[in-house]
Amino acid sequence: MNDIAANLAKIHDRINKACQKSGRNPEEVRLIAVSKVKPAKLVEEAFCSGQKLFGESYVQEFRDKEPLVESPLQWHFIGGLQSNKVKYLRGKVTMIHSVDRLSLAEEIDHQWGKIDGIAKILLQVNVGDESSKSGCTPEDLESLVRQVSQLPNLKVCGLMCLPPHSDDPEQVRPFFRQLRELSKQIERLQLPGVEMGELSMGMSGDFAVAVEEGATLVRVGTAIFGARMKKG
Numbered sequence: 001m002n003d004i005a006a007n008l009a010k011i012h013d014r015i016n017k018a019c020q021k022s023g024r025n026p027e028e029v030r031l032i033a034v035s036k037v038k039p040a041k042l043v044e045e046a047f048c049s050g051q052k053l054f055g056e057s058y059v060q061e062f063r064d065k066e067p068l069v070e071s072p073l074q075w076h077f078i079g080g081l082q083s084n085k086v087k088y089l090r091g092k093v094t095m096i097h098s099v100d101r102l103s104l105a106e107e108i109d110h111q112w113g114k115i116d117g118i119a120k121i122l123l124q125v126n127v128g129d130e131s132s133k134s135g136c137t138p139e140d141l142e143s144l145v146r147q148v149s150q151l152p153n154l155k156v157c158g159l160m161c162l163p164p165h166s167d168d169p170e171q172v173r174p175f176f177r178q179l180r181e182l183s184k185q186i187e188r189l190q191l192p193g194v195e196m197g198e199l200s201m202g203m204s205g206d207f208a209v210a211v212e213e214g215a216t217l218v219r220v221g222t223a224i225f226g227a228r229m230k231k232g
């Protein structure tokens with residue numbers, strides 16, 4: 001087995017174990033292979049090993065890479081997003097994880113309206129309350145959901161977080177728990193057009209803990225493709 005196939009197998013194994021431990025069905029958890037900074041060739045290699053869903057964080061890089069990939073895979077956009085770049089994602093990604101403000105949601109709605117589509121989005125919450133990170137505050141989440149849910153060409157499918165980094169995944173667990181709690185609170189409001197089925201949380205260092213806490217989408221890069229050279 002090549003490295004990527006072996007890494008994917010190990011990750012699925014750990015996801016299955018985390019599901020067993022927490023009494024969840026592994027079919028509720030989807031693995032996103034985060035291919036940022038990695039060439040199209042490696043994306044194809046992962047696809048050949050059975051990986052169908054990929055995540056990208058930088059619009060320009062996605063624009064360059066997407067046409068080079070021929071396999072019929074799905075892309076999610078997971079990185080920080082400026083409104084003026086949404087047009088480059090239109091119709092090309094099946095979900096945007098990083099919506100944290102109304103103006104961005106409005107632009108996504110506008111762009112997907114042009115193709116008569118419905119954009120699936122997640123609302124990113126800054127659970128660690130870190131000034132350096134994007135995401136709406138937990139306090140602002142309800143009002144953001146209410147406003148965004150009025151837009152006709154998008155659908156709120158759940159929440160996403162990027163908690164403070166720690167080498168010890170147990171330190172991150174409370175943030176995952178907080179996102180799940182927020183998701184339940186929003187669900188109880190029973191807002192029309194709002195679903196809270198997806199919880200996008202967990203990366204290479206902590207995805208097993210995130211799965212134990214209810215993640216339905218884990219975003220894993222390094223553990224699949226190896227270390228990245230730092231960008232910028």
Ligand SMILES: *Cc1c(COP(=O)(O)O)cnc(C)c1O
Pocket residue numbers: 034036057078079162202203204205219220221222223
């Ligand atoms: C890069 C990135 C990941 C993957 O991180 P790894 O530690 O390499 O698994 C996950 N989520 C987001 C938003 C990212 O930008």
